[in-house]
Structure formats: structure tokens, C-alpha cells
Amino acid sequence: MSKMHITTTVNGDDVEFLCDPRETLLDVLRDRLGLTGAKEGCGTGDCGACSVTLDGRLVCSCLVLGAEAEGKRIGTIEGMAKGEDLHPLQKKFIEHAALQCGICTPGILVATEALLKKNPDPSETEVRYWLAGNLCRCTGYDKIIRAVLETAADMREAS
Incomplete structure (x- = not known):
């Protein structure tokens, strides 16, 4: 299966990555981008441990495909603090x-x-x-x- 080239914005930074068409946004964040704050608790969207924002909308990243991030803005826990200043x-x-x-x-x-x-x-x-x-x-x-x-x-x- 060929990889998809995705361009998106994560926590205000422009990001590009390759992902499989069936790969979840959670897997992309953790495994491809090294953003391990979102956790996989259930894999079915029932626990909220993987919550991120996608164009300002709260979503369970285990239910969103990484390819769906194309051209969107993603917000994760890593983006809440500004440097050393906690939110x-x-x-x-x-x-x-x-x-x-x-x-x-x-x-x-x-x-x-x-x-x-x-x-x-x-x-x-x-x-x-x-x-x-x-x-x-x-x-x-x-x-x-x-x-x-x-x-x-x-x-x-x-x-």
C-alpha cells in the first residue's frame, strides 16, 4: 500500500509526513511526529485519552485517519504550554x-x-x-x- 503525503499544521507549526491510508491520527502523532501526549486508551473513541482538536473541533484521534489531517490545524497537549509557561x-x-x-x-x-x-x-x-x-x-x-x-x-x- 502506498504512503500518502500529508501537509498540516500541528500546534502552530507546519508539518509534513507520510502515512498509510488506514493509519489513525493518533498513530501518526505518536509514531511519526513523536507527540506522545495523546494516549491510546480504548481505540474506539470511548475514553477520550487521545483527544486533540482538529480545526478547533474536539475529536478522538483514534477515530480520525491521519490522511484526514491534510490542510487542517491540529492541537495537542504539547501545544498548550508556551515554552516553560504552563497553560x-x-x-x-x-x-x-x-x-x-x-x-x-x-x-x-x-x-x-x-x-x-x-x-x-x-x-x-x-x-x-x-x-x-x-x-x-x-x-x-x-x-x-x-x-x-x-x-x-x-x-x-x-x-
């Missing part, structure tokens, strides 16, 4: 101990960043609904929800 969500997750084993954390952070871009003033119910596709077996969700709501408040106050 406000990352800081709050640390402050609230809203992570434990780390398998789900990148997907949850990408998902909540996408939520705050869409709605900078979410209610607790909206945050819980938005995260319904991200499974965490370690933390429960209370610390995560508090971290997201505090980040949203801080970001609104700062702007």
Missing part, C-alpha cells in the same frame, strides 16, 4: 491535584481548553457534560471540575 489549566490541575496516573490527563486538558475557548464561562453542569467523553479511573472528577471552573474565572478576570 492556566495545567497550573490549576497541578494546584488542585486534579491528576494522578496521567493517562487521561492530556485528553482532559485538551477537552477543557476546547470548552473554555467555546464558552469562557461554563457552569459546573456544562463542564461535566463536556467531559462526559473523557474517562478517569483515578481521581473522580471533583478536583478536575474545580480546576476548570477556577481557571475559567481567573481567565475571565484577567481579560
Whole structure:
């Protein structure tokens, strides 16, 4: 099977890669581009560990083909921090101990960043609904929800 040449933007950088037509975006990110933040938890789009944004839309990268990235903008956990400066969500997750084993954390952070871009003033119910596709077996969700709501408040106050 011949490889496909894909040109895309990942975390603001122009990127080119070759991939098999059946290769998932998750596999491309991890194996071809070395971006290992997105994790494969289920391979069926049920856990959210592989969450990334594709043209601003939250997607499970295990359900998207790498070829579908052609001409699109991809956002991953690696793109959240700016150099040594963590994203406000990352800081709050640390402050609230809203992570434990780390398998789900990148997907949850990408998902909540996408939520705050869409709605900078979410209610607790909206945050819980938005995260319904991200499974965490370690933390429960209370610390995560508090971290997201505090980040949203801080970001609104700062702007």
C-alpha cells in the first residue's frame, strides 16, 4: 500500500509526513511526529485519552485517519504550554491535584481548553457534560471540575 503525503499544521507549526491510508491520527502523532501526549486508551473513541482538536473541533484521534489531517490545524497537549509557561489549566490541575496516573490527563486538558475557548464561562453542569467523553479511573472528577471552573474565572478576570 502506498504512503500518502500529508501537509498540516500541528500546534502552530507546519508539518509534513507520510502515512498509510488506514493509519489513525493518533498513530501518526505518536509514531511519526513523536507527540506522545495523546494516549491510546480504548481505540474506539470511548475514553477520550487521545483527544486533540482538529480545526478547533474536539475529536478522538483514534477515530480520525491521519490522511484526514491534510490542510487542517491540529492541537495537542504539547501545544498548550508556551515554552516553560504552563497553560492556566495545567497550573490549576497541578494546584488542585486534579491528576494522578496521567493517562487521561492530556485528553482532559485538551477537552477543557476546547470548552473554555467555546464558552469562557461554563457552569459546573456544562463542564461535566463536556467531559462526559473523557474517562478517569483515578481521581473522580471533583478536583478536575474545580480546576476548570477556577481557571475559567481567573481567565475571565484577567481579560
